[in-house]
Amino acid sequence: MTRDKRTRDGEAFVKTCLVVDDSRVVRKVARRLLEDRDFAVAEAADGMEGLAWCRAMMPDLVLLEASMPLMSGLEFLRRLRLEPGGRAPKVIFCSTEANLDRIREALDAGAAEYIIKPFDGDIVADKLALAGVA
């Protein structure tokens, strides 16, 4: 994730996103969709790696899988908020978990939005707008 990177139109990226997901395929898809929307994207395969990224450079947005080995999405979010500057990023959960009680739990913990997998570009665009990071 570098702030001097250019978009396909040659414009400077103005927003940064960290994708925290243990699936390489999901990270790749999310990166493509977010870069299409002018985000500079970094990837982390688990919560610990994600927190290390945030300590190095706090992103504007975190796209976060709820269910990961080592550290759950909820635990990542709790720890993120304790980091210096960690209250600033908008966090959008992104998970196959579609139980409304679990979704409510994520929102109550401070998630700005929630994406149910599988998703497409339209859904990502709508959720970014609803989270106020479009």
Add this chain to the structure above:
Amino acid sequence: MTPEDHAFMAGVCAERAGLAIDPAKAYLIESRLGPVARREGFGSIAELVEVVRSRPDERLTTACVEAMAPSETRFFRDRAVFEHLWREVVPDLARRRPDGVVRIWSAGCAAGQEIYSLAMLQAESPAPGKVELFASDLSERLLDRARLGVYTSFEVQRGLAARQLVRHFENRDEHFQVAKRVRQDVRWRRVNLLDDLAPMGAFDVVLCRYVLGGLTPAARASVSAKLAGVVAADGVLVLGEDETVAADGFAALADVGGVFRRKGGARAAA
């Protein structure tokens, strides 16, 4: 299907419902009629079309026309329009009405996402007075879907905030169903917009969004006039963002696209 079949079905759709179907879009016609042919037990779409062509079968013809009607919609489509309606238009109309009742009609509601969007707003921040919500569509099958209020995860994620999902929906197997308390706020009816709409009565807000663009020019003019005729004096007609009302006596609101207020006076004739 032959090109003649495509042209025949396009003609039937134009005559029955004013639908502008391009006969050259064979894939569209066949993808819509395929499920009807299977459901009705035909071996092919061509067989279905042959029966529609050769003998008067009102039910079958209606099923074909309904299948061809556009069904694309989403929750809070053009969210700014809904926010404006709920913050400005509906409270203003409620204050103007002696009984405080605001009647809203979603014409061409498809699977019901727009009228449910308003029902959710009503549940979240009730408008002053009383809001009555009506919705109609040409397709009985779509109306059945709308009444049931069951949507896929893709449908509930387009335009709908997660907070609204958890507040107004329930898990239903792999899908999501609008909660009964929201569903029961809406009244549904099958309406062909080419028919006389006067018996519907007057409405304070009529939404007919992204419907006119799918009609033939003649049907567009006719439906536009009929809809204008059921908008109450000082009421509002809401079209798609880039659509305009063909009838006289309406002024576009400057701050949101596709919203037109009737300029005082009595209702226009349908």
